Amino acid sequence: MMKPKQTKSLRGTQGLISLLASLLSIMVGLLVGLALLSLLNPAHAFSGFLKILTTGLATTEKMAKVLYQAMPLMLCGLAVAFAFKTGLFNIGAAGQYTMGAFCALTVAIALQQPWYIALIAAALGGALLGAIPGICKALFNVNEVITSIMFNWITMYAVNLTINNMPIMLTNYWSKSTIKDRTAPLMDANPAGILPKGGLDTLMNSNYINIGIFIAIGVAIVIWIILQKTVLGYELKACGYNRHASQYAGINAKRNIVLSMIISGALAGLGGGLYYLSGTGQYTLVKVLLGMGFNGIPVALLASSNPLGVIFSSLFISYIQVGGDALQPHFIKENIDIIISAIIYLSAFALLMKGWIAKLILRGSPRNANLEVPALNTAEASVSDPDTTATAQAAQKEDAQ
C-alpha cells in the first residue's frame, strides 16, 4: 500500500517543516540585523551583534530583565495566537493591553486593592474591549481588524483622559514630586498592589523579576489545554479552520467569534496588568499606542500560533530586545529600534518560510491537476504553494464572511 506511507511521511515532514521554518526565520532575521549593524556602524557591527546574542544570558540581572519583558509579550502573543486559531486577527491587543493596564492600576491605586484583584480587573477590562470587535463581527459582519484598530486609539485617548482627570492616580498625589504625566509608583501608592517577588529578586539580584512570568507560563499552558482538550477548543478551532464546516455541523459561529475575542482580549489585558503591577513601570500619559500589543503579532507568528510555542518565541524576542538595549552607546536609540524590529519581524516570517521549505522538499508537486492525484492534494493544499500559503492564511483570518 502506497497511501499510508505517503501520509505518514507527510505528517512527519510537516512537523519538521514548522520547526525548521521558525529556526530559519530567526537566522534570516539575525543576518539582516547583522547587515544593518554593519551599515550603520561597521567598526562595532560584529561586537554589537555578539552583544545582541549574548547579553540576555550575561548576568542574572539581564536574565531577569528578559523574563520581565517576556511576561507581557507572552500574554499578548497568546492573545493574538488564540484569535488566530479561531480564524480572527486580533490586532487590537494593543488597546486591550492598555485597557488591562488602566484597570489594574485603577484598582490598585485608586481602590487600594491587592495585586490579584487588580489582575482580575485587568483581564476583565481587556475582555470587555475584546468583546466589542467580536460583537461587531458576529452581528454586523464588520471586519474585526478595522474595529480593533479604531479601538486601539479610542482606548489610548480615553485612558489618558480618564487618568489625567483622576488626581489620585498621578505621581504628584502620593509624593512631593511634581510629576503629573504618569501614574504613581505602586511602591508609594499601594505596595500590596505589586506582584510578589517570591524571593526571586534576591536570587537574581534584580528588581524586575517577580512571579508574573510563572503566571504567564501557566496561562499559556491553560490556553493550550483549552484548545487541545476541551469542547470549547474543538468548536473554536473548527470555526478557525473551516467556518463553513462548523456552520454545517451546527456550531454557533457567532457565539464563538465573540467568545474568542473576549478570551483574546482578556489575555492581552492580563498582560497589561502584569507589566504595570510589577512595580517597575509607570503608565505615562503620552499619545502613542503601546507597542507591546503589536509585538504580540510576531510572537504568535513565530510560534505558528501554538500556545506552548508562544512561551519560547516571547522569550526569544524579549532576549533580542534586551540584547539590543546593550548596543548603546555605539548605536543610537532610534537605530537600535530599527535593527531590533527588523530582526523581530523577519523572525515572524515563519509562515512564509514554511511555504518555501515545503516547496524545496516537495519540488515538482503539481499546482493544477490535483484532482487526478488525490494523495497529492494533501501536500498541495497543506504545505506547498508558497506564494499563497501565507497570504491565504492571512486572508482567511481577515475573511469576513
Add this chain to the structure above:
Amino acid sequence: MSEYVIEMLGITKKFPGIIANDDVTLQLKKGEIHALLGENGAGKSTLMSILFGLYQPDAGQIRKDGEVVQINNPNDANRLHIGMVHQHFKLVDVFTVLDNIILGAEQTKHGILQKHEARAKVLELCQQYGLAVDPDATIEEISVGMQQRVEILKMLFRDNDILIFDEPTAVLTPQEIDELMHSMRGFAKEGKSILFITHKLNEIMAVADRVTVLRKGKHVGTVNVADVTMDDLAEMMVGRKVSFVTEKAEAHVGEAKLRVQNLSVAGRNAAKDKVHNINFSVRGGEIVGIAGIDGNGQTELVHALTGLAPASKGHIFIGNEEVTGASVRTRNNKGLSHIPEDRHKHGLVLDYTLGENLVLKDYFEPQYQHAGFLRFDAITRHAEELIEKFDIRSGQGANTIARSMSGGNQQKAIVARELALSPDVLIAVQPTRGLDVGAIEYIHRQIIAARDSGRAVLLVSLELDEVMNLSDRILVMHDGEIVAEVDAKYATAQELGLYMSGASKQQIAAENEVNA
C-alpha cells in the same frame, strides 16, 4: 509525414509518492476523435497537462507531425496549435464573449485594441461550425452550454487544430450533449483532431473513433471503438467487471418525514427568487431524486432545508415538527443528516483528524465529553468502529489528518458520520462527485440501505444517471422551481433533459404529438 499529428511516447510523470503517468503512450491521428478514458486519479488530466505544457514529463517525448517538440508552457502549446477546453471554464465573467475570445490574442494597432477583424472572424467561425453565441453578451448572462461554446471558439480563433476537451459533458443537459457531439464530429470532418477526456462510456461509444484507456497511471490499451462494447471498456477502465445498474428492492414507503410547503429562497439584492414556491415531501423508505442543471436552485434549496441559509417564505417540517426557522443544530437533533455538495467546504474540517471529523455533529453528546473536556478515547473508539464498518482507508486510522486522505475515503467518512447518526431524513447532495467506480458503488449501496431501513432520502445530483438509478421518484428543478415530477421507473433521459432545460409539460406533450 507521420500518420499521427501528436504522439506522446512513453510519458512518465512522478509526483512525490505517486506515479501519475507510467510509460503512457498516446497517438492522435489527423481528423479523428480520440477518447481518453479512465477513472478519477487514473492520470488523464496529468497527461493532458503535460501536452498543454503545464508540467514537464520525467521521461518520454512528445512529437508533433513526427518531430520531437518541447512544450514548456501553454504558450508553446498554443504555437503548436494545441487548444484545450478545461473542465472548469477559464472565462472572465464580466467580459463579453468577444473580449473573452480574443483575450491573450488581441490584435492592436499603436497599442489600441482592434476588435473589428476579430469580430468578423468570430462571426465567421460561428457560422462555419454552427455555434450560436452573441459576441456582445457578457459571460455571466449566458448559459453554461453557451460558455462552453465560447471556450471552443477561443480555440478556433487561435487556429488550433488539436482540440482537447476535458470532461466537457459534465455541465450539459442531454440535449446540449448531443449538440456538442455534433460539433465535435464537424471539427473532425474539417481535419481537426480531437482529444476527448471522459469517464462516460456511452459518450465514447457515440462519438469517438478510438479510445486510449488509463488505469492508475498505466496505459491499459488503445482500441478502435467499433471493435469493443461498453462492457469491454468498463472492464479496461476499472480492471474488473462492472454492473451499471444499481440493484434495489421495491420501496416500502411509510409516512412523510420531510415536508416542504411553498418554500422560497430570496435571491441576493432583491433579485429573482433563487428557489420559488416549492412543494414536495419525502416519505420514509423512498429516495426522491432532484434532477437539474447546475445552478438552478438546488444548492439554495438544500441550504434552506438544512438551515445553512434562511428561507424567505414557506414551511419546512421534519416529521411533524416545523423547523423553518430552526438552527442547524436543532434540525440535526431532530433527525436530519446531510451529505453536503462540497466535502471540502462543508463536509470536513480538513485539518482535524478523521476521529475528530467523525464526531463533528455529536461531539457535545455525553458519550464524547465530560465536564467540557473531550473524551478522546471514546472518540477514537467511535472512529475505529466506523472505519471498520464503512471500510474507510486512512494511513493512521482515527489519527489521520482528514486532508491527507483520498477524496473517496473522505467522502466515505462523511457518509459514515451522517448514517451513524441514524437520521430520519438523509439529504445527499452529489454524494459521489469525483469518486472512482468502486467508491460510487459502495456509496450507492449505503444510500439504498438507508432507504430500505425506512429513512427518507432526498438525493440531489447533477449526474442524471445517478438520479435515475437510485431514485424512486424524480423531481426536476429548473430556474428555482420544480417543473416536473416523474416516476423513476418510467423516466427517460430525453424527457428529463427537456424538463431540465425548461421546456413545459405542454411543450413536451406537443412535441410528442408531432413525433407521433
